[in-house]
Amino acid sequence: MGEEYVSDDFTACVRREFPALAHKAYLDTACIGVAPLRAVRAVTDLAQGMQYCPAESGTAMHGRLNELRAQARPLAARLIGAEASDIALTESATHGLKIALESLPLRAGDQVLIPDLEFIQMGVMWQQLKDRGITVRTVPHDEAGRIGVDAVRAELTRDVKVVALSSVQWTNGYRADLAALSELCRRRDIWLVVDAAQHLGALPLNVRRTPVDILVCGGHKWLCSPFGTGFLYLDPAARPRLRRPLAGFFAAEPPARTWGEAFLRPDLTPLQDYEFSEDAYAWETGGTGNYPGAVGLSAALSLLLELRPQRVEAHLRTLTDYLTEGLDRLRLTVVSPRDPRHRSGIITFTTGRPSADAALMGSLLAAGVAVSVRFTSGVGGVRVSCHLYNTLRDLDALLEATEDWQRRPRRNGRPTGHPQPRRSAAAQVVRQRALIDALDDDLMGLITARDGVSRGIRRSRFEGAMSRTDLAREREVVERFHHRLGQNGTRLALELLRMCRGDT
Structure with a gap:
């Protein structure tokens, strides 16, 4: 059975922020994360405050809400080593990717490369550009489920203008060599677009040391934001070459100190020349924002920064090492990479048959252990997501329930009977x-x-x-x-x- 190993302050903070997980083995963060107490309170406080409109007017209240929303930008910037001016707030990774696709200066005949292990959304969105004459091709994975730099290089032609990929793949948790891919793309003047939804919150990433042109991240997974939120990073060197999307007036510079003051001017008209900032927020929708989501995201980011990404990564390394050893003992095939350079918070394993993987997942769920089954291009199995709030006891619960499933009698290859509840009253x-x-x-x-x-x-x-x-x-x-x-x-x-x- 596992022993605790992280520092007392880390453990105390996590227990305080996630009280409902004290005796629940939630190992499905790659699908959706659990909101910390501070994020839930931030959203609740904002919603309750709206009953009273504490500002002196609706105009003042709207300005205050925009200020609260803006506080998420510097926190997201700190997480990735960027500046607040490089961050645009979005509703999700999908929203950020949509902005990226509409902003890139692509023409008919250009090609985009994506790994064949990509999350479905990546393929769905890029493929919609084919009516503009843009072709999307996939980079095949190797027998170990990896998408190496050499594999990408082998697919490059003069028509490839974009390499788009998830820094951590959703089915097997493969962590890409972003530094090498960044160097490769910059040498060839190719846009590098990164979906970090399965990366940030679990693993450190610094865009100063590992330059990317565009990075998108949703908030509801490893960042643990309670509502549909996310952010978009735009490299300041890349922004002048990007198309600016259509946006509302909040994305423009007000013709006064604030928009509230601009509304007082009798010469204000809807049809006039508006100036847009060179900052990334000009790529936002520019309308009334998701204010509860933004304050929840800010609170969740503050927790991750307080715990420090490097400590979270060390915690996950211990968990994934322990889980991999336990799966080896049970003679199950670990699909995820074992090389620490390519490992993430996701460990995927398989029984060898997709139907049995699905059956095992059902048994684990019945035993109170939350996991998923995911496949892409033939790669996948039972996906276990280890995050900062998980402990070795959670993994013991998973391993014990899996071993119980293996021992159950089978009829036509399928286990019979019902799993016994793992927890006592x-x-x-x-x-x-x-x-x-x-x-x-x-x-x-x-x-x-x-x-x-x-x-x-x-x-x-x-x-x-x-x-x-x-x-x-x-x-x-x-x-x-x-x-x-x-x-x-x-x-x-x-x-x-x-x-x-x-x-x-």
Whole structure:
């Protein structure tokens, strides 16, 4: 059985931020990550604040929301060693890739290379350029499921203008040699477009040391952002050569200090020449943004930066080493690369038959171990995603459930019977108590926020020479709680009113 090995501060921070995973083996981050407590609270606080519009006007509130959204750019920049001016915020990796495709100066006859192991979205989007006369070709993987630099080089012709790939492949977790690919593309004046959705948050990447022209990343996987978010990196040297996409007015420079001030000018008209920044945010949609998603992304990025990408990578290296050794003991075939230079947080293994892989996945899910099965171009199997919140105990749970599946009697090659639940009732209680603790934290935060609003009301009533307490309003509060919760609601409302009366 695995022992804990990471530093106390790392472990304490992770346990605090992911209380619901204390006794849950969630090993499916490559599909969707788990949001940390700080990200959930950031979204909740923003949504609750919108009930009151704390700014003095809607215009001021809109400006404040744009400022909150913009705070995600410098955090994303720090994660990859870029500048905030190089970052555009997107809804997803797909959104970022769409902007990239529309911005690249490609012409009829140009060719694009993508690995044949790519995530389906990569092929779907690039293939839509064929009506512009642009051809997409695939680089074949080798027998070990790798896409090496030599394989890319062998496919290069004078018509290849773009090499587009995921820095970590989604089925087997193969980590590309981006440094070598970057050098190859720059020598040949080829655009390098990188999808880092399966990379960032799990592994470090610095675009100063490993230059890429365009990088896209979704927030809902390894970055652990709770809503549809992501970002797009545009190399400052590449931006002058890119087409600027159609965008709304927030992507343009306001003809005053702010757009709110511009709206006050009587000479403002819809048809006039607008200046656009040279910064990457000019490639954003330029309309009302996904503000809850942005504050959630900012909070999630702050956690990753606090834990430090190098420490997260070391944690994942220990987990994947341990898992690989355990799979070897069970005589299962590890599909993912063993070379540390090409390994990621994804370890994929197979029983040797896709149908059996799917059956094993079902058995693992029934045992409370979340994994996926993924295949592309014949490469894949049971995909295990090890992230910062996982422990060796999670991997023990997976290995034990897999061994139990192997031992079950078979009929026509298929296991019979049902897997036994892995957790005892006591363990289930502990897990559920962790959820209660998280909910209690939220309740205490809401009570504190309610008290703050109540203080503001009392202050306003005092300044307006009104009575300190509005009994009619308090009756409304009690009645609303009683209607939803009965007598318990009445008692709860009275206690809340007592707690929030306080002293002005």
